[in-house]
Amino acid sequence: MAIDSETRKWFERHFEGNVKFDEPMSRHTSFRVGGPADVFILPRTVEELIMLIDYTQNRKMPCRIIGDGTNILVKDKGIRGVVAVMTRGLKKISHAGMESGHAIVTAMAGARMNALCRYAIENGFSGMNFALGIPGTVGGGIMVNAGTSHGSIADILDSIVVLLPNGKTETILRKNLDYSYRNLVMNGETVSTCQGDPLVLEGNFHLRRSDPDRLKNEADEILKKRNKSQPSSHSAGCFFKNPGSGKTAGELIDLAGLKGEKIGDARVSEKHANFIINTGSATANEIIDLMTLVQRKVLEIFNITLEPEVKIVG
Numbered sequence: 001m002a003i004d005s006e007t008r009k010w011f012e013r014h015f016e017g018n019v020k021f022d023e024p025m026s027r028h029t030s031f032r033v034g035g036p037a038d039v040f041i042l043p044r045t046v047e048e049l050i051m052l053i054d055y056t057q058n059r060k061m062p063c064r065i066i067g068d069g070t071n072i073l074v075k076d077k078g079i080r081g082v083v084a085v086m087t088r089g090l091k092k093i094s095h096a097g098m099e100s101g102h103a104i105v106t107a108m109a110g111a112r113m114n115a116l117c118r119y120a121i122e123n124g125f126s127g128m129n130f131a132l133g134i135p136g137t138v139g140g141g142i143m144v145n146a147g148t149s150h151g152s153i154a155d156i157l158d159s160i161v162v163l164l165p166n167g168k169t170e171t172i173l174r175k176n177l178d179y180s181y182r183n184l185v186m187n188g189e190t191v192s193t194c195q196g197d198p199l200v201l202e203g204n205f206h207l208r209r210s211d212p213d214r215l216k217n218e219a220d221e222i223l224k225k226r227n228k229s230q231p232s233s234h235s236a237g238c239f240f241k242n243p244g245s246g247k248t249a250g251e252l253i254d255l256a257g258l259k260g261e262k263i264g265d266a267r268v269s270e271k272h273a274n275f276i277i278n279t280g281s282a283t284a285n286e287i288i289d290l291m292t293l294v295q296r297k298v299l300e301i302f303n304i305t306l307e308p309e310v311k312i313v314g
C-alpha cells in the first residue's frame, strides 16, 4: 500500500520520533523474520492511540495492534497499512483494594507479562507465577489467553478495558469474555482492529495476598524448569496448539520422527519438538513450509490435524 506524501506528513507531525516507514518486522518479532510494515508506530499515550485509530478508520487504512511480537509470524511481504506497538508508554502497573486478602492489580496492555509477575511477587500477591517466563505483553497475553500447565490468563482475569468505536473506553467483566484454550472470542461493540480483534487497553487481575519469599522461591523453581525444557534460539514459543486430548503436539511431532527436520534455516527444535526455530536467516516462507510438512506428516501418521498457535500475519 503506497503511503502518499500527505499521509506521511500527518504521521510525522503527530508521532514525531515514534513513527517509521517501511520498517522491517524482523526487528520486532521474536522469530526475527518478516517483511516491512508500511507504517510502524509507537503510541505513547491512550490519547495518541485514539487519534491513530480515528485517523486510520476514517481512511479505511488497516491498523494492526501488536505487543512484543512473540506469538506472530509475519510473512516475507510484510504488513500493509499501520502496525502500532503498545510497549512505548502504555505499560503502567498498579493495584487497589485489599479486601479479605484479595487485590486487583491493573496492568496496561503494553506492560511486559514478566514485569507484572515480578510486581505481584514484590507486593506479595499470588496467582501470577504460572506466567513467569512467558515473553510478551499483557495485551498479547489477554488476546491469546497465554498460559502454561500451571494456569492461564483467563483464570486470574477480573476484567479488561477496551476501546469503543466512539473513542470511549469500556470495562468488560471476565464472565462476559468467551475464553478457551489459547483463545479469546469477543462479542459486542468495540473498536475492531484490522484483524477483527478488540483493542485491549488494560487488564485487571484478581490476586490473593501471600508471602513474597514463598512466591519468590516458587518462581525460581518454575523458571529453572522452563529454562531446562525450552530452546533459546529465535522462535515464537510452541508453534502448534495441543490437540484436545491424549498426546501433546510436541509428543506427536517427536513420535513422527520430525525433531531436527529443517527447511532452509527453519528447524524443528531437538530440545522441544513443538518449537520451530530460526537458526540463522530463515524466511517466513521456510517456516510456513516446515509448518505444512509437520502438519502433513502428523495427519498421515496419527490422523490428527495440528492447528497453529502462532498467528500468521501479512
Ligand SMILES: Cc1cc2nc3c(=O)[nH]c(=O)nc-3n(C[C@H](O)[C@H](O)[C@H](O)COP(=O)(O)OP(=O)(O)OC[C@H]3O[C@@H](n4cnc5c(N)ncnc54)[C@H](O)[C@@H]3O)c2cc1C
Binding pocket: 030, 064, 065, 066, 067, 068, 069, 070, 071, 072, 086, 109, 133, 134, 135, 136, 137, 138, 139, 140, 141, 142, 143, 144, 145, 146, 147, 148, 193, 195, 197, 198, 199, 200, 201, 230, 235, 236, 237, 238, 311
Ligand atoms: C520463547 C517463547 C516462549 C513462549 N512460551 C509461552 C508459554 O509458555 N505460554 C504461552 O501461552 N505463550 C508462550 N509464548 C508465546 C507468546 O509469548 C505469548 O502468546 C504472549 O502472550 C504474546 O504476547 P505478545 O505481546 O508478544 O503478543 P503479539 O505476538 O505481539 O500479539 C499476539 C496477538 O495479540 C494481538 N494483540 C497484542 N496486543 C493487543 C492489544 N493490546 N489489543 C488487541 N490485540 C492485541 C496481536 O495483534 C496478535 O494477534 C512463548 C513465546 C516465546 C518466543
